[in-house]
Amino acid sequence: MPIPPDLDACFAALVMEHQAGVRAFIRMLGVEAGSVDDLAQETFIVALRRLEDFDQSLPAGPWLRGIARNLVLNHRRSLARHALVIHPALAEVLDLAIGTGEDPAGKLHLDELVLHLRDCIERLPARGRALIAERYTACASDIGAVAVAVDGPNAPSANARRQALFRVRETLRRCLVAKVGEVEL
Amino acid sequence: MSGAAGMEGGAVGAERMDLIAAAVENTLDDAGAAALVDLAGRDAAVLRALRLHLLIDEVAAQELLPTRSAAAFAAGLDERRRAQSDGFAFLARVRARVAAEDRVLALLSAPHAAPDAARPAGLLPNGAANAGPDTAPPIPITLLGDRLPSPWLAGSAAAAVAAGVLLYGAVGTQNNPGAGTTPVGSLIAHASANDLYAEIRRKDGP
Numbered sequence: 292m293p294i295p296p297d298l299d300a301c302f303a304a305l306v307m308e309h310q311a312g313v314r315a316f317i318r319m320l321g322v323e324a325g326s327v328d329d330l331a332q333e334t335f336i337v338a339l340r341r342l343e344d345f346d347q348s349l350p351a352g353p354w355l356r357g358i359a360r361n362l363v364l365n366h367r368r369s370l371a372r373h374a375l376v377i378h379p380a381l382a383e384v385l386d387l388a389i390g391t392g393e394d395p396a397g398k399l400h401l402d403e404l405v406l407h408l409r410d411c412i413e414r415l416p417a418r419g420r421a422l423i424a425e426r427y428t429a430c431a432s433d434i435g436a437v438a439v440a441v442d443g444p445n446a447p448s449a450n451a452r453r454q455a456l457f458r459v460r461e462t463l464r465r466c467l468v469a470k471v472g473e474v475e476l
Numbered sequence: 477m478s479g480a481a482g483m484e485g486g487a488v489g490a491e492r493m494d495l496i497a498a499a500v501e502n503t504l505d506d507a508g509a510a511a512l513v514d515l516a517g518r519d520a521a522v523l524r525a526l527r528l529h530l531l532i533d534e535v536a537a538q539e540l541l542p543t544r545s546a547a548a549f550a551a552g553l554d555e556r557r558r559a560q561s562d563g564f565a566f567l568a569r570v571r572a573r574v575a576a577e578d579r580v581l582a583l584l585s586a587p588h589a590a591p592d593a594a595r596p597a598g599l600l601p602n603g604a605a606n607a608g609p610d611t612a613p614p615i616p617i618t619l620l621g622d623r624l625p626s627p628w629l630a631g632s633a634a635a636a637v638a639a640g641v642l643l644y645g646a647v648g649t650q651n652n653p654g655a656g657t658t659p660v661g662s663l664i665a666h667a668s669a670n671d672l673y674a675e676i677r678r679k680d681g682p
Contacts, residue, residue, distance in 0.1 A: 303550075310549050311538055318534035319527045323502045327534060328544070332553045336560065377499050378509035384516055388523050408535040423536045426501065427544075457497045460532045467532075474528060 302339050309355050310335070312402040316356045319389060320363045321382030324427070326375040330366065334359040352402055360386070404467065404474065411466035419459040426456060496526050500533050 314331045322330060337358050338345075345354060366375050367382055376382035412420070467474060495512040498504040504512065516523040537544045 306550055306553060307546065310546055311535065314538065314549070315531050315534045319530045321499075321530070324533070324537060328549055328552060331549070332556050335553055336557060339557070377502055378504050378506070380513050381499060381504070381509050384513050384523065385527065388516075388520075389527065404531070405535055408532060409539055412536055412539045420540055423533075424540045427537060427541055453497045453501065454493070456501075457493055457529075460500070460529050460536075463532045463536070464528055467528075474524075 298342060302335075302342060305338070305342075305351060305355075306335055309352055309402065311405045312352055312400075313355050313359055315405055316401060317359050317363060319385065320360065321376045321378070321385040322363060323375060323377050330359065330362055330375070333362055337362065352400060356401070360389075404471070407467055407470045408463065411463050411470070414466065415459070415463065419462065422452070422456055422459055492522060492525075496522075496529055499526060500529050 310331065313334055314327050317327050317330050317334070318324065334355060338355055341358075345351070363376075363382075364386065367379060367386075491511070492515060495504070495508055495515065498508055499512060512522070512526070516526065538546070542548060
């Protein structure tokens with residue numbers, strides 16, 4: 292069903308404003324990295340169908356995250372789709388604990404966190420950026436092979452590489468905390 | 477965030493770090509997941525740390541990988557929307573494609589002179605295996621005339637293949653420029669003379 296041009300433009304703006312936050316939220320629900328975009332696209336398609344019903348005086352972020360959360364829940368309930376999440380039990384715990392990304396005091400929004408994180412990532416040393424990018428260029432189980440390809444025979448082991456990645460994320464976390472204080476998600 | 481803050485000073489053990497890292501990298505086994513769920517149940521800071529690491533990992537991927545960029549996401553969403561909203565047009569394109577292929581096969585199965593029995597069998601244009609192996613290399617369509625049994629058949633087969641490829645290409649790339657031909661179209665376009673010959677023999681019998 293074609294949608295009116297103005298609605299189309301409205302939808303495009305909605306996507307560009309919220310896509311990063313919606314994807315981050317879906318990942319935080321325990322969805323594995325490779326399925327995040329698929330579910331986020333589904334979220335926006337559902338939102339498009341309901342766009343005319345959406346009260347535009349309300350913030351769109353929580354509305355979109357509510358749709359995303361329901362979609363992830365539906366996928367988790369389908370046994371065939373368990374592969375979408377890191378682990379069903381862990382996804383359940385993550386879902387129970389998470390809100391829709393709004394700080395209780397209303398001061399901090401997930402979309403703002405994403406913006407601050409982008410700034411932190413820009414400041415990350417080149418090696419840290421390369422480590423993160425490498426992680427996605429091969430299966431996680433091949434991290435050792437990637438390390439050898441990048442660093443030669445003296446490359447650190449897969450475990451050392453995993454620890455290094457963890458430290459990179461910790462660096463980013465400290466940067467975020469320095470910007471916004473302790474983060475309650 | 478006490479748990480995450482504790483990680484800075486190493487208060488959170490290596491086990492927690494390993495489990496969170498494995499969760500983020502999707503290498504967590506059942507035992508690891510159970511251990512992490514247990515830890516998270518006893519210390520909310522572990523759960524917060526896990527969520528924050530997942531958030532950081534996702535945003536970093538969006539920022540550093542072109543395939544996860546905002547533009548790539550928007551393009552994928554647009555394509556998906558079009559595929560969903562254009563269902564009837566898509567069905568019509570598929571039907572036209574099938575009809576074009578049927579016309580090509582109908583032309584190829586027209587009566588013709590007896591084939592040369594010495595020619596080897598091969599793969600049929602639809603990819604199904606024929607009686608024997610195809611050892612001949614693919615031959616461009618323009619050269620088909622040299623290998624077919626009669627000038628009439630050579631001319632009609634080449635014309636039919638060319639028409640089929642044109643029809644197919646026009647339909648197949650209508651809404652997807654640059655996508656090229658689909659596997660079936662490619663098979664027709666790259667069919668060797670032996671492939672065509674085997675198909676004709678199959679339809680006409682010995």
